[in-house]
Amino acid sequence: MEPHHQRLLSMGVPGLNDVLGGGLEPDRLYLFEGTPGAGKTTIAMQFLLEGAVRGESALYVTLSETEHELRGVAASHGWDISEVHVREMLPTQDTLQPDEQYTMFHPSEVELSETTLRLLADVEAIKPSRIVFDSLSELRLLSGSSLRYRRQILALKQFFAGRQCTVLLLDDMTATEHDLQVQSIAHAVVRLEQSNSDYGAARRRLLVVKYRGQSFRGGYHDYKIRRGGLQVFPRLVAAEHLNDAAPAKLPSGIDALDALLGGGLDKGTSTLIVGAPGTGKSTVAVQFAIAAAERGDAAALFVFDESVNTLRARSAGMNMKLEPHLQSGRIRLKQVDPAELSPGELVHEIRLAVTKHGAKVIVIDSLNGYLNAMPDERFLIVQLHELLTYLGQSGVATLLIGAQHGLIGAQMNSAVDASYLADAVLLLRYYEAEGEVRQAISVLKKRGGVHERSIRAFSMNQNGLHVGDPLRRFRGILTGVPMPIDAMGTPPP
Numbered sequence: 001m002e003p004h005h006q007r008l009l010s011m012g013v014p015g016l017n018d019v020l021g022g023g024l025e026p027d028r029l030y031l032f033e034g035t036p037g038a039g040k041t042t043i044a045m046q047f048l049l050e051g052a053v054r055g056e057s058a059l060y061v062t063l064s065e066t067e068h069e070l071r072g073v074a075a076s077h078g079w080d081i082s083e084v085h086v087r088e089m090l091p092t093q094d095t096l097q098p099d100e101q102y103t104m105f106h107p108s109e110v111e112l113s114e115t116t117l118r119l120l121a122d123v124e125a126i127k128p129s130r131i132v133f134d135s136l137s138e139l140r141l142l143s144g145s146s147l148r149y150r151r152q153i154l155a156l157k158q159f160f161a162g163r164q165c166t167v168l169l170l171d172d173m174t175a176t177e178h179d180l181q182v183q184s185i186a187h188a189v190v191r192l193e194q195s196n197s198d199y200g201a202a203r204r205r206l207l208v209v210k211y212r213g214q215s216f217r218g219g220y221h222d223y224k225i226r227r228g229g230l231q232v233f234p235r236l237v238a239a240e241h242l243n244d245a246a247p248a249k250l251p252s253g254i255d256a257l258d259a260l261l262g263g264g265l266d267k268g269t270s271t272l273i274v275g276a277p278g279t280g281k282s283t284v285a286v287q288f289a290i291a292a293a294e295r296g297d298a299a300a301l302f303v304f305d306e307s308v309n310t311l312r313a314r315s316a317g318m319n320m321k322l323e324p325h326l327q328s329g330r331i332r333l334k335q336v337d338p339a340e341l342s343p344g345e346l347v348h349e350i351r352l353a354v355t356k357h358g359a360k361v362i363v364i365d366s367l368n369g370y371l372n373a374m375p376d377e378r379f380l381i382v383q384l385h386e387l388l389t390y391l392g393q394s395g396v397a398t399l400l401i402g403a404q405h406g407l408i409g410a411q412m413n414s415a416v417d418a419s420y421l422a423d424a425v426l427l428l429r430y431y432e433a434e435g436e437v438r439q440a441i442s443v444l445k446k447r448g449g450v451h452e453r454s455i456r457a458f459s460m461n462q463n464g465l466h467v468g469d470p471l472r473r474f475r476g477i478l479t480g481v482p483m484p485i486d487a488m489g490t491p492p493p
């Protein structure tokens with residue numbers, strides 16, 4: 001007997017098969033519903049084209065759009081739908097003439113029968129393996145009453161049941177009241193949603209409402225419509241990606257910094273680098289990425305706040321060897337636009353960096369930009385926890401940049417407090433001494449390993465990063481205005 005997952009039908013939509021647990025059960029009736037513009041026609045065409053590629057007969061029945069319009073949609077995606085049979089079930093021009101208006105019978109009594117007869121004749125002639133009805137709103141109007149509409153859908157389901165045909169019904173949800181009649185009849189229901197924020201591109205997501213006898217990935221999944229079709233980004237579930245990564249240290253290449261961290265970053269852990277703007281948070285993260293590339297590992301940087309050109313120019317000005325690794329592909333640098341990139345797509349890009357490009361170091365710069373990419377702020381920590389768990393199980397060292405508000409002292413605060421999620425916290429601070437604004441670096445916590453408790457001097461110049469000796473001549477450095485102390489450990493009078 002053929003395994004269950006092997007006889008499921010592919011949707012032809014990247015990511016959607018994963019959401020559906022492998023695909024669609026053949027010879028069943030399915031409902032895809034969503035408001036106009038959500039991508040129902042696109043997903044239906046991809047389903048039929050996938051069947052045509054596999055040598056299956058495919059039929060598109062349109063009750064609202066013309067064949068010319070459908071072919072225009074296909075051309076916009078670069079598709080050739082010559083192997084897909086298209087049948088228009090639109091009212092003819094003659095129905096607009098006064099002599100053609102119904103007087104003795106209600107239009108639903110005549111038009112529904114004519115539409116059904118024409119449809120069944122086409123099915124008998126073509127014998128399709130995959131068929132799409134677009135859309136149910138027209139069929140609902142032709143039916144006249146909800147009882148007749150339900151009976152018509154049931155009749156269609158029974159008609160196709162013995163003909164080895166998989167049926168997709170599209171519903172644009174334009175009815176005055178959204179009924180659940182077809183949902184109860186369909187074998188599975190997928191809902192497509194789109195929302196428009198005050199700024200940025202429209203965001204789309206889908207939800208599998210039900211799927212009889214099949215396990216599927218629940219919850220919402222982001223998707224995008226691009227040239228070439230619809231792409232779905234399945235929701236990340238870290239528990240599905242369990243790996244046993246051997247523990248190892250990932251040094252930065254700067255001895256004093258590695259000593260501060262107890263030998264470097266631990267493989268499979270997350271490190272939060274926090275500090276005021278300009279303290280060198282991004283530069284420290286880039287240093288770890290460069291060190292990984294010099295060891296032969298891959299790294300990926302996802303930059304929200306700083307432009308790629310600025311980062312490259314700043315690294316070159318500090319004599320950091322970033323450019324050769326970018327050209328070789330050992331380090332991948334991606335500019336992230338929160339207004340255009342959905343949370344699901346961002347996670348998808350990070351997963352690709354790990355699974356496809358083998359990244360061992362991931363940098364997210366910054367958490368403030370990541371926050372802006374979220375549809376709702378209260379879900380940031382939950383999604384971040386899932387992402388960090390996945391990366392940790394994959395043996396990746398993750399560096400998170402957290403920008404603090406304020407410059408010195410007790411006024412420092414963070415827009416996103418992710419310190420309890422991170423395995424290690426690296427703090428960069430400004431402080432005043434001898435008429436200068438200086439910088440300091442320290443490790444506040446590190447799970448599973450020892451680290452220095454000292455606060456070290458930190459600076460940046462044209463020769464790169466410099467981590468100095470512990471600042472033992474001052475007290476109160478973290479306040480921003482430290483006091484000098486003498487050799488006995490007491491402040492001067």
